Amino acid sequence: MPRSLNIEDQISLLKGAAFEIVQMRFNMLFNEETGIWECGSRKYCINDAVRAGFQAHLLDPLLKLHFSLRRLHLHDEEYVLMQAISLFSADRPGVTQHSVIDQHQEMLALTLKTYIDINRSxxxxxxxxxxxxxxxxxxxxxxxxxxxxxxKIQDIQPDVSPLMLEIISKHS
Known part of the structure; x- marks a missing residue:
């Protein structure tokens, strides 16, 4: 994180982007032929998320997104820049230094576009x-x-980890 950002903004950005960054990392493990996430010896399918309590109106578009994103055959550098663009979103709840964050995001987006233009044939x-x-x-x-x-899952299964509680809390 840039030193010019206060700690509260850094926390807000990290909390706000956690889901998106995790999805990009998971996409790197997604097998577009089988529709399975291959995490070493462990394999996960969309039904595992259903059993955990997630509902179809999230999972259906999420699975479609993973197929679409994987079909782009992104380089590791492109995934990293995507994650950084997601992280520096000035409209996250609790963020106060909007212009500083916007400038970082714009620079990262231009870097990604330039990378694609130079490295893809x-x-x-x-x-x-x-x-x-x-x-x-x-x-x-x-x-x-x-x-x-x-x-909703937390209401049904109250043993959600403290980290998850912090990420999903409405307060910064």
Whole structure:
């Protein structure tokens, strides 16, 4: 995080982007042929999330997103820049230094676009950046629904970890 950001903004950014960053990391483990997340010797499917208490109106678009994102065949550097763009979203709850954060996000988005322009050779490379940005927008939309469902699951299963409680709490 840039030193110019106060600690409260840093915490708000981290809490706000946690779901999105986790999804991008999970996407790196997603097998687009089987629809399964392969985490070493462990394998997870969408039914595992259903058994955990998540509902279809989050999981269906989430699975579709994972297929769409994986089909872009992103480089590790592109995933990292996506995560940074997601992290530096000035409209997260509790953020106060909007212009500083906006400047960082804009610089990261330009870096991603430049990386794609320089490092991709396929004829449709001009579509990669807009597709990435669309995926980021979709994840942002799902973030709120994810929080609602986590809170519902917490009511049913009150043994949610302290870290999860901190991430989903409404207060910064």
């Amino acid at each position: 396929d004829p449709n490379k001009h579509l990669v950046f807009p597709k990435i940005m669309a995926c980021l927008t979709e994840m942002r939309t799902m973030n709120e629904e994810h929080t609602k469902q986590i809170l």
